[in-house]
Amino acid sequence: xxxxxxxxxxxxxxxxxxxxxxxxxxxxxxxxxxxxxxxxxxxxxxxxxxxxxxxxxxxxxxxxxxxxxxxxxxxxxxxxxxxxxxxxxxxxxxxxxxxxxxxxxxxxxxxxxxxxxxxxxxxxxxxxxxxxxxxxxxxxxxxxxxxxxxxxxxxxxxxxxxxxxxxxxxxxxxxxxxxxxxxxxxxxxxxxxxxxxxxxxxxxxxxxxxxxxxxxxxxxxxxxxxxxxxxxxxxx
Amino acid sequence: xxxxxxxxxxxxxxxxxxxxxxxxxxxxxxxxxxxxxxxxxxxxxxxxxxxxxxxxxxxxxxxxxxxxxxxxxxxxxxxxxxxxxxxxxxxxxxxxxxxxxxxxxxxxxxxxxxxxxxxxxxxxxxxxxxxxxxxxxxxxxxxxxxxxxxxxxxxxxxxxxxxxxxxxxxxxxxxxxxxxxxxxxxxxxxxxxxxxxxxxxxxxxxxxxxxxxxxxxxxxxxxxxxxxxxxxxxxx
DNA sequence: CGTCTGGTTGATCTAGATCAACAGGAGTGG
DNA sequence: CCACTCCTGTTGATCTAGATCAACCAGACG
Numbered sequence: 407x408x409x410x411x412x413x414x415x416x417x418x419x420x421x422x423x424x425x426x427x428x429x430x431x432x433x434x435x436x437x438x439x440x441x442x443x444x445x446x447x448x449x450x451x452x453x454x455x456x457x458x459x460x461x462x463x464x465x466x467x468x469x470x471x472x473x474x475x476x477x478x479x480x481x482x483x484x485x486x487x488x489x490x491x492x493x494x495x496x497x498x499x500x501x502x503x504x505x506x507x508x509x510x511x512x513x514x515x516x517x518x519x520x521x522x523x524x525x526x527x528x529x530x531x532x533x534x535x536x537x538x539x540x541x542x543x544x545x546x547x548x549x550x551x552x553x554x555x556x557x558x559x560x561x562x563x564x565x566x567x568x569x570x571x572x573x574x575x576x577x578x579x580x581x582x583x584x585x586x587x588x589x590x591x592x593x594x595x596x597x598x599x600x601x602x603x604x605x606x607x608x609x610x611x612x613x614x615x616x617x618x619x620x621x622x623x624x625x626x627x628x629x630x631x632x633x634x635x636x637x638x639x640x641x642x
Numbered sequence: 643x644x645x646x647x648x649x650x651x652x653x654x655x656x657x658x659x660x661x662x663x664x665x666x667x668x669x670x671x672x673x674x675x676x677x678x679x680x681x682x683x684x685x686x687x688x689x690x691x692x693x694x695x696x697x698x699x700x701x702x703x704x705x706x707x708x709x710x711x712x713x714x715x716x717x718x719x720x721x722x723x724x725x726x727x728x729x730x731x732x733x734x735x736x737x738x739x740x741x742x743x744x745x746x747x748x749x750x751x752x753x754x755x756x757x758x759x760x761x762x763x764x765x766x767x768x769x770x771x772x773x774x775x776x777x778x779x780x781x782x783x784x785x786x787x788x789x790x791x792x793x794x795x796x797x798x799x800x801x802x803x804x805x806x807x808x809x810x811x812x813x814x815x816x817x818x819x820x821x822x823x824x825x826x827x828x829x830x831x832x833x834x835x836x837x838x839x840x841x842x843x844x845x846x847x848x849x850x851x852x853x854x855x856x857x858x859x860x861x862x863x864x865x866x867x868x869x870x871x872x873x874x875x876x877x878x
Numbered sequence: 879c880g881t882c883t884g885g886t887t888g889a890t891c892t893a894g895a896t897c898a899a900c901a902g903g904a905g906t907g908g
Numbered sequence: 909c910c911a912c913t914c915c916t917g918t919t920g921a922t923c924t925a926g927a928t929c930a931a932c933c934a935g936a937c938g
Contacts, residue, residue, distance in 0.1 A: 476794060484790075500779050505786075535771065542778045543736050549785035550741075554720075556792055557837035558712060561926075593885065601793040606926055608886055624885095797894075829917065842894055844918055 414438045420490035424464060425537040433531055442518040452493065452508035452516065459497040459504055461520040465489050468514020469590050474506040481507065482598040483591070488575055495538060496545070498524065512590055555640075556601055563640050564600045565610050569620070569627065570635065585632050589625040650674045656726035660700060661777060664769040673763065678754040688729065688744035688752065695733040695740055697756040701725050704750020705826050710742040717743065718834040719827070724811055731774060732781070734760065748826060791876075792837055799876050800836045801846050805856070805863065806871065821868050825861040 415438040421427060429437065443466065446452075452463055455475055467489050473481040484506065487493050497504045498521060510516075528535050555564065573587045580586045591599075597607040611622055619635055621628040629635065651674040657663060665673060679702065682688075688699055691711055703725050709717040720742065723729050733740045734757060746752075764771050791800065809823045816822045825832075833843040847858055855871055857864040865871065 474790070476790070484786075496779055496782065499775065505783070532768070535775070539735065539771070539775050539778065542775065542782055543732055546732065546778055546782035546785060547741075549782060549789055550720075553785055553789040553792060554710070554712070556789060603927055604885075605887085605928080609926090612886085839895055840917075841896080841919085845894090848918085 415441065418466060420466060423490035425492055425495075425534060425541060426464070428531060428533040428537045429527065430531070433527060437519065437523065437527065440520070440523050442520075444516060444518065446510040446514050446516060448510050448512050450510045452510070453504050455504055455507045457504045459494055459502065459521070461518055462495045462498050462524060463493040463508070464517045464519065465491050465493065466515040466517060468516070469511040470514060470516070471509050471511045471591065471595065472506050473509055483595045484599070486511070486591070486599075492541065496542065499538060499542070559640050561600060561602045561606055562610050562613065563638070564602075565596070565607065565614065566619075566635055567639055568596065568600060570639065573629070573632075580628075585629040587627040587629070589627060651677065654702060656702060659726035661728055661731075661770060661773040662700070664767060664773045665763065666767075669763060669767055673755065673759065676756070676759050678756075680752060680754065682746040682750050682752060684746050684748050686746045688746070689740050691740055691743045693740045695730060695738065695757070697754055698731045698734050698760060699729040699744070700753045700755065701727050701729065702751040702753060704752070705747040706750060706752070707745050707747045707827065707831065708742045709745055719831045720835070722747070722827070722835075728777065732778065735774060735778070795876050797836060797838045797842055798846050798849065799874070800838075801832070801843065801850070802855075802871055803875055804832065804836060806875065809865070809868075816864070821865040823863040823865070825863060 415421060415426065415434050426434065426437065441464075446468070452470065453459075455473075465487055470487045470493065471483050472485045472487065472493070474484050475481045487508075493508055493516075494504060528538075555567075559567075569587065572589065573585065576590055577585055577587045589596075593607055593611075594604050597604040600607065602610075614620055615622055618630055619638075620630060651657060651662065651670050662670065662673065677700075682704070688706065689695075691709075701723055706723050706729065707719050708721045708723065708729070710720050711717045723744075729744055729752075730740060764774075791803075795803075805823065808825065809821065812826055813821055813823045827835075829843055829847075830840050833840040836843065838846075850856055851858055854866055855874075856866060
């Protein structure tokens with residue numbers, strides 16, 4: 407229930423990184439009047455795998471995790487979405503049900519935009535469609551790359567790579583000017599995201615720590631040598 | 643240099659499964675006059691990874707393999723494209739260079755459509771854009787699924803799965819009415835496609851054979867029990 | 879207090895990679 | 909015709925990353 411809830415799209419900090427930057431003022435006003443912003447607590451969900459897609463979600467702040475159920479029924483985290491990202495747009499475009507579950511990972515403000523609204527905007531402004539196309543292309547590439555990586559790279563590499571991605575989004579400098587990262591997700595989720603067992607992640611973290619690259623205490627990570635980590639990353 | 647080379651888009655057998663089915667007769671006539679059909683020998687390439695994207699390719703017949711170079715410089719087969727499939731459209735849409743190399747795997751007839759032509763058609767007919775969007779969405783999903791599979795499934799499962807995909811496209815019934823498949827690619831390529839070493843593939847094939855599911859002689863595969871194979875496939 | 883959940887650690891197991899030798903064509907050249 | 913190399917595939921022996929199983933620990937929470 408933060409003040410952000412009352413903010414308009416015009417004032418939205420993250421708008422310029424979203425699809426909606428294709429809209430003109432008039433269209434933005436329409437969107438602004440009709441969008442449904444809402445604050446969510448951690449642990450709640452936006453939608454479930456299999457649900458009909460009634461519209462799309464646009465993240466203003468916070469973090470949501472996208473999970474998918476495998477055949478055996480265990481859900482695994484497949485991706486994270488932060489501020490400025492649009493969620494559920496592929497199901498919307500495909501006019502199909504959601505292929506995954508979107509779960510709030512930390513307190514978040516998310517705007518919901520009804521299916522009909524999006525459709526209207528799409529008809530009015532072809533540029534918006536192009537933005538969505540761009541986004542889809544990026545997604546396809548990302549999955550293509552990740553597929554490639556998961557066969558080629560070792561767990562350790564993927565772990566370091568994930569840490570860097572998270573650092574970009576959540577990293578800070580502490581009072582001593584050292585780079586620190588407060589992990590937003592559990593080790594189990596890290597394991598799922600990387601495609602490894604929790605035990606292996608635990609050991610892998612231990613190894614990274616032993617090498618002096620970083621220090622892990624609970625969910626706090628202190629990097630002793632960020633450059634060294636970056637150098638160890640595969641070309642990608 | 644088959645007769646197909648002179649055929650028009652109107653007579654194209656595979657048109658209905660391509661993006662171009664969105665075109666009306668007038669647009670199709672334009673495309674027909676300006677497209678550049680060509681017959682390729684096996685071993686030649688349509689374009690190389692890193693090349694600028696001058697247009698897109700539409701397969702009329704044959705088979706092309708899409709290969710990608712990893713950091714170490716070895717190229718691995720990442721997908722196969724058959725009749726009716728459009729190649730290189732994502733690089734075109736992204737206005738970026740090609741991310742992979744397209745190599746002719748068997749004698750093929752492929753039509754080339756210049757960038758400018760596609761752009762003109764896209765401007766004339768928004769439905770065409772939607773088709774491309776659809777295709778991209780499908781691609782994204784496919785990669786998403788494959789990523790999922792490659793972590794979850796065993797090499798054997800993936801091999802059987804690939805065999806079934808190939809059977810759908812190249813399978814036939816022999817004189818005894820038994821299902822047979824002439825493999826269009828080498829074992830090494832099978833290995834790359836599945837993400838395993840050639841040796842493992844060889845052994846895996848041996849195992850499948852020992853179980854009596856199929857018989858391999860060179861590139862010929864004789865299925866003794868197609869249903870049994872299908873039953874062993876993971877849910878996907 | 880007990881109970882639960884998330885995490886760590888140790889012991890063991892296994893799918894698959896890697897290394898190495900070898901066998902069957904398919905040319906190619908004498 | 910044989911000898912040579914080159915290429916693809918098979919097979920065997922060995923190695924290893926990571927999974928699995930199991931015990932255990934530390935907070936959180938009733």
